Amino acid sequence: MGTLIDQTLATTHCTHCGEVCxxxxxxxxxxxxxxxxxxxxxTILKDNNLLDFYGMExxxxxxxxxxxxxxxWLDVPKLAERVLRYRDAERCHIxxxxxxxxxxSCVWLLERLxxxxxGVRACSVDFSRRNAAIVFDPRQxxxxxxxxxxxxxxxxxxxxxxxxxxxxxxxxxxxxxxxVAGFCFGNIMLLSFPEYFGLSEVLPSALxxxxxxEWMAAAMGYLMLGLSLPVLLYAGRGFFSAAWYAVTAxxxxxxxxxxxxxxxxxxRSVYELVSGSGPGYLDSLAGLVFFLLIGRWFQSYTFARLxxxxxxxxxxxxxxxxxxAAGELEAVASxxxxxxxxLLVRPGQLIPADGYLSGQVPAAIxxxxxxxxxxxxSVAPHAEVFAGGRATDTALRMxxxxxxxxxxxxxxxxxxxxxxxxxxxxxxxxxxxxFTVFLLLLSAATLVYWYSRDVATxxxxxxxxxxxxxxxxxxxxxxxxxxxxxxLLAARGYYFRGPAVIRELANTDTFVFDKxxxxxxxxxxxxxxxLQERVAFFDGVFLAMARQSDHPKSRAIRAALETSQGKxxxxxxxxxxxxxxxxxxxxxxGREFRIGTPAFCGTGALEGGTNAxxxxxxxxxxxxxxxxxxxxxxxxLRQLGKRGxxxxxxxxxxxxxxxxxxxxxxxxxxxQQSPFDKRSRINELQAGPHRVLMVGDGLNDxxxxxxxxxxxxxxxxxxxxxxxxxxxxxxxxxxxLPEVLAAAVRLRWVLALTFALAFCYNAVGxxxxxxxxxxxxVAAILMPLSSVTIVVVATVGAWLVDLGIHRPGARVxxxxx
Amino acid sequence: MKVILLLILLSLLIAVGFLxxxxxxxxxxxxxxxxxxxxxxxxxxxxxxxxx
Numbered sequence: 001m002g003t004l005i006d007q008t009l010a011t012t013h014c015t016h017c018g019e020v021c022x023x024x025x026x027x028x029x030x031x032x033x034x035x036x037x038x039x040x041x042x043t044i045l046k047d048n049n050l051l052d053f054y055g056m057e058x059x060x061x062x063x064x065x066x067x068x069x070x071x072x073w074l075d076v077p078k079l080a081e082r083v084l085r086y087r088d089a090e091r092c093h094i095x096x097x098x099x100x101x102x103x104x105s106c107v108w109l110l111e112r113l114x115x116x117x118x119g120v121r122a123c124s125v126d127f128s129r130r131n132a133a134i135v136f137d138p139r140q141x142x143x144x145x146x147x148x149x150x151x152x153x154x155x156x157x158x159x160x161x162x163x164x165x166x167x168x169x170x171x172x173x174x175x176x177x178x179x180v181a182g183f184c185f186g187n188i189m190l191l192s193f194p195e196y197f198g199l200s201e202v203l204p205s206a207l208x209x210x211x212x213x214e215w216m217a218a219a220m221g222y223l224m225l226g227l228s229l230p231v232l233l234y235a236g237r238g239f240f241s242a243a244w245y246a247v248t249a250x251x252x253x254x255x256x257x258x259x260x261x262x263x264x265x266x267x268r269s270v271y272e273l274v275s276g277s278g279p280g281y282l283d284s285l286a287g288l289v290f291f292l293l294i295g296r297w298f299q300s301y302t303f304a305r306l307x308x309x310x311x312x313x314x315x316x317x318x319x320x321x322x323x324x325a326a327g328e329l330e331a332v333a334s335x336x337x338x339x340x341x342x343l344l345v346r347p348g349q350l351i352p353a354d355g356y357l358s359g360q361v362p363a364a365i366x367x368x369x370x371x372x373x374x375x376x377x378s379v380a381p382h383a384e385v386f387a388g389g390r391a392t393d394t395a396l397r398m399x400x401x402x403x404x405x406x407x408x409x410x411x412x413x414x415x416x417x418x419x420x421x422x423x424x425x426x427x428x429x430x431x432x433x434x435f436t437v438f439l440l441l442l443s444a445a446t447l448v449y450w451y452s453r454d455v456a457t458x459x460x461x462x463x464x465x466x467x468x469x470x471x472x473x474x475x476x477x478x479x480x481x482x483x484x485x486x487x488l489l490a491a492r493g494y495y496f497r498g499p500a501v502i503r504e505l506a507n508t509d510t511f512v513f514d515k516x517x518x519x520x521x522x523x524x525x526x527x528x529x530x531l532q533e534r535v536a537f538f539d540g541v542f543l544a545m546a547r548q549s550d551h552p553k554s555r556a557i558r559a560a561l562e563t564s565q566g567k568x569x570x571x572x573x574x575x576x577x578x579x580x581x582x583x584x585x586x587x588x589x590g591r592e593f594r595i596g597t598p599a600f601c602g603t604g605a606l607e608g609g610t611n612a613x614x615x616x617x618x619x620x621x622x623x624x625x626x627x628x629x630x631x632x633x634x635x636x637l638r639q640l641g642k643r644g645x646x647x648x649x650x651x652x653x654x655x656x657x658x659x660x661x662x663x664x665x666x667x668x669x670x671x672q673q674s675p676f677d678k679r680s681r682i683n684e685l686q687a688g689p690h691r692v693l694m695v696g697d698g699l700n701d702x703x704x705x706x707x708x709x710x711x712x713x714x715x716x717x718x719x720x721x722x723x724x725x726x727x728x729x730x731x732x733x734x735x736x737l738p739e740v741l742a743a744a745v746r747l748r749w750v751l752a753l754t755f756a757l758a759f760c761y762n763a764v765g766x767x768x769x770x771x772x773x774x775x776x777x778v779a780a781i782l783m784p785l786s787s788v789t790i791v792v793v794a795t796v797g798a799w800l801v802d803l804g805i806h807r808p809g810a811r812v813x814x815x816x817x
Numbered sequence: 818m819k820v821i822l823l824l825i826l827l828s829l830l831i832a833v834g835f836l837x838x839x840x841x842x843x844x845x846x847x848x849x850x851x852x853x854x855x856x857x858x859x860x861x862x863x864x865x866x867x868x869x
Contacts, residue, residue: 052861104856111857127853175843183836187829212819219822223829 015054016042041153045109048116053109070346071151073319073331074144074159082318082333083159084143091121092138096157098150101130110155117141117149132157159318171300178293181235184227185286191220191227195279196777214276221273221280228282232266236289252433254426254475258292260436261470268463281467281776284783288472291787299479299499301487316387316404320352321345323397334404341400345391353387354402363396365389368516368698378553388699427474427755439469446770454772461772468765468774472783473758473790478503480791481750484798485743492805493733494740501726504710506744507691511640512682512704514696515650518714518734519633528560531618538614540571541593545584548576553610554584556622557595583610591615632735637663639738645690649673649681651700679703695737699723739805746804750797754790761786 015031016038033039045053074080086093098110106125110132113123119141124133136146150157194217243259246252262285269280319331323342334352337343342358345351357363357379366376367389376392379385385398387407426432443465450458482499489496496502513519539561546557576586583596594601594613601613610622640646647668648660654671661669673681678696682704685692694701694708697715702723705711713725714734722728729737765782768774842848 104859107853107856108860125853126850127856128850172843175848176840179836179839179843183832187832191825216819216822223825 014038044116044153048112050109050112050115053105070349071144071147073321074147075142076319076331079319079331079333080143087138090137090139092136092143094134094136094143094146096132096134096147096150097130097160098132098155098157099130100155101125101127101132106155109153110150113149116153117146120146171297174293174297174300177235177238178290178297180230181286181290181293184231184235185283185290188224188227188283188286191224192279192283192776192780194220196780217279218273218276224280224282225270225273228266228269228285231286231289232262235293236262239289239292252429252436254432254471257432257436257439257469257471258288258475260439261466262288264463264466265470268460268467279776281779284467284776284779287784287787288470291472291784291791292475295476295479295791298483301483317350317352337400337403339400339402343398343400344395345398346395347391349391351385351387351389351391351396351398353400353404354384354407355398355400356384357381357396358399359397361394361396363394364392365396366392427471427478432471432474435469435471435474439466442469442766442770450772457772461769461774464769464772464774464779465766468769468779468782469762470783471758472787473754473761476787477751477754477758477790477794481747481754481794481798484795485747485802488799488802489740489743492736492740492802493730494727494736495729496727497725501710502744502747504691504726505693505741506748508693508710508741509644510647510685510688510690510692511644512647512649512685512692512694512708513637514678514694514698514701514704515648515652517697518695518701519629519637519648528557528620528622530620536569537571538593538619540569541586541588542595542612542619544571545576545586545593545595549578549584553622554595557610557612560622630731630734634663636735636737640741641665643738643741645685647681647685649678649704651675675700675703679707682707693741695729695734697722736805743801743805746801747798750794750801753797754793757793758786758790761789 014033016033027033031042033042045051074083081087084092084094101107101110107127110125111123113134114120119137119139121135121137122133123135125131126133134146136143147157147159239255239258239262242253242255246256265281265285265288269282269285272278272280316334318334320334320337321329321344322332322337323344324330329344337353341353343352343355351365358381360381362381363379363385364376365379365385367386368376377389384401385396387404443462446465447458447462450461479499482502485502486496486499489502496505543558543561546554546561548554571588576584578584579596579600583594583600585596585600586593592613592615594611596610598611601611601618602616603611603613603618612619612621637646641664645668646664648664648670650669650671651673652671660666670677670681678701682692682694686707686709691710692708693710693712694704695712695714696705697713701711701713705713705723705725710727711725712727712729713722714729714731715722716731761782765774765779765786768778
């Protein structure tokens with residue numbers, strides 16, 4: 001229906017990507033495309049009989065964007081080898097990250113790559129990781145051709161060296177352990193059934209003799225013992241080694257009481273079985289290990305698509321283009337670039353090392369990701385350029401002075417080292433200490449009390465205390481509560497690295513924000529501040545002048561004038577003269593128009609920035625755009641202000657008027673902050689002592705994100721690069737941050753409730769234990785029952801806390817599946 | 818009645834077989850990607866036989 005109406009209304013949608021076509025649409029064989037890129041993909045698919053691609057999903061294609069990717073360096077064997085997983089003479093294996101994968105059609109198309117490109121043997125896509133494992137025959141096709149073909153059909157590969165390719169944390173060992181524990185738990189329970197149903201009393205009569213029943217019980221008992229050995233020695237070994245490690249380090253972790261409980265359970269059971277005095281508690285032992293391992297697995301959940309551990313290698317290109325002695329370009333590894341090399345950086349490419357421009361042309365370099373400065377900087381010939389900047393319009397030639405490893409801007413990342421691990425969520429150490437000490441004392445007291453009365457009961461009661469009070473509930477509550485909330489928040493666009501981050505989030509009391517890309521979205525970064533009455537004719541002339549220059553400032557003026565209200569008169573101008581690094585000059589209809597530096601315009605009185613003058617009188621001045629806030633961010637800042645000190649650290653120049661004072665304390669908005677300033681500010685606040693939540697987005701925030709208690713990266717597109725952090729927030733979901741913080745705090749009440757429940761269970765169990773009346777059946781019921789209640793309460797509690805987040809947060813990107 | 822023990826041992830043997838099958842499934846990476854196979858199964862087989 002939609003397409004029919006659209007066609008009659010003459011707005012057409014691209015056959016490939018489904019976007020509305022603008023004037024520059026192209027037509028081929030009666031089909032309309034929004035751009036040449038989409039038409040190319042269509043043609044490739046058509047020539048290979050792969051048009052089913054469009055039948056499967058609406059708007060299956062992705063608009064092709066060209067931004068200076070090039071794969072020529074893959075022809076250099078030494079460089080290609082670094083990205084290949086395996087190679088021999090007949091076949092090469094490579095894992096490629098393809099961020100553009102977004103729907104089922106992508107999987108279909110990519111897995112038909114062998115049809116599109118002869119020589120490719122197989123292509124297998126991992127949808128959730130946006131990854132394709134490709135096998136190709138190097139005698140028929142080169143790696144470069146594979147990469148270029150993928151790019152041509154709209155899936156530009158993100159190439160990583162194999163050493164850096166993120167090794168997915170393999171959890172297989174844990175899964176094997178859970179399998180063994182579950183297997184043994186189930187079978188031991190099955191063998192315990194006669195005991196559960198009181199059959200041991202009935203059995204003698206059924207078997208006709210006491211001796212037969214005894215023999216049977218003993219046989220079952222030793223079978224159970226045999227089954228419990230793998231649980232103790234394999235599945236549960238981790239708890240013993242962790243407890244031993246904690247004890248030798250003179251620390252107290254949850255593993256210590258768990259290990260004590262396991263030893264008590266096993267020892268007691270072996271004694272009972274060997275002495276024939278009872279069936280033991282081996283089912284409880286296996287159940288305990290099984291539940292604890294499941295809790296551990298629940299905690300280790302990861303978002304396959306997201307990478308929280310990016311380092312600068314992921315951002316930097318693998319290869320650079322160097323001019324050799326003969327003046328020819330050759331591809332070399334970025335690490336092999338040394339001082340004195342002459343490099344060529346094409347538009348859209350990153351500068352791989354520090355150095356200075358050679359040649360006579362100035363260059364505009366976009367440092368926004370590295371420094372947070374939103375506006376591209378114009379760099380004069382022979383001036384310094386820094387690694388991490390992006391060449392914008394023109395290719396630039398540079399002489400290297402320092403390789404990337406020693407680069408000024410990257411020191412921040414390199415010095416930082418690894419982020420400290422937030423680890424697992426465990427109950428507070430103090431609580432475990434009290435619990436363990438109390439447990440041991442109670443056990444000893446029970447032993448002493450009974451010893452004078454009945455030695456057998458004394459040992460039984462003392463071990464029963466250790467068995468029943470095993471901190472299963474304590475160990476399970478936090479992982480399930482925080483783990484559940486972690487998954488639920490992911491549906492709201494908040495992805496946390498682990499459950500522990502959410503716990504830490506509840507403790508934060510100081511909030512620090514980066515500006516560009518974090519609080520402000522995409523859009524104009526500078527605006528014009530008019531110093532006199534606007535004249536449409538003047539505006540027209542300045543627009544015409546700005547159109548004739550490709551300087552970033554000119555483009556900003558162009559954008560600002562083009563979006564201003566009213567249509568500007570078309571002015572025909574000729575003879576604009578550009579003084580490099582100074583400005584533009586034009587004589588038109590007897591007036592002098594100038595755009596440029598204050599010195600160039602003769603407006604020394606006006607401070608900084610770019611000015612425009614008419615006959616020497618100031619007309620307008622460029623100022624950083626007031627605030628192009630993401631919607632809802634203002635209210636968010638106000639709410640956070642009530643919770644704790646809220647700071648803004650921006651890499652930009654200070655605005656003429658500080659519009660942030662509506663939301664933030666004036667003393668807490670700082671501008672012109674270098675990445676180093678940001679980090680030291682965070683360290684200062686943390687020494688305060690405050691717990692800082694840092695929200696940022698770029699490389700320039702990497703140091704601050706790592707220094708803060710919790711570092712949250714804002715990202716508008718999950719496949720985009722983000723610095724190392726504890727969590728990732730979708731840009732449009734940022735306004736709900738106060739709600740998420742409140743939810744993290746509220747979850748503490750859920751935990752308190754589960755601890756109270758665990759206390760009740762323990763009190764009942766300990767009563768039976770101390771009085772020496774704990775039977776294996778009671779233990780077998782009470783222990784799993786307490787574990788299951790705790791897990792259910794923690795999960796439901798986290799779910800309710802999530803429901804408490806205000807409705808708007810629920811409308812998470814319907815567009816993205 | 819003691820024959821029940823034989824039955825228990827036999828059933829355990831079968832269960833161990835399933836446990837080993839589970840190990841094999843995990844070990845060969847069948848649980849590594851839980852999404853893509855569910856997409857892949859819905860694709861039509863190509864009608865022409867030129868696809869090897």
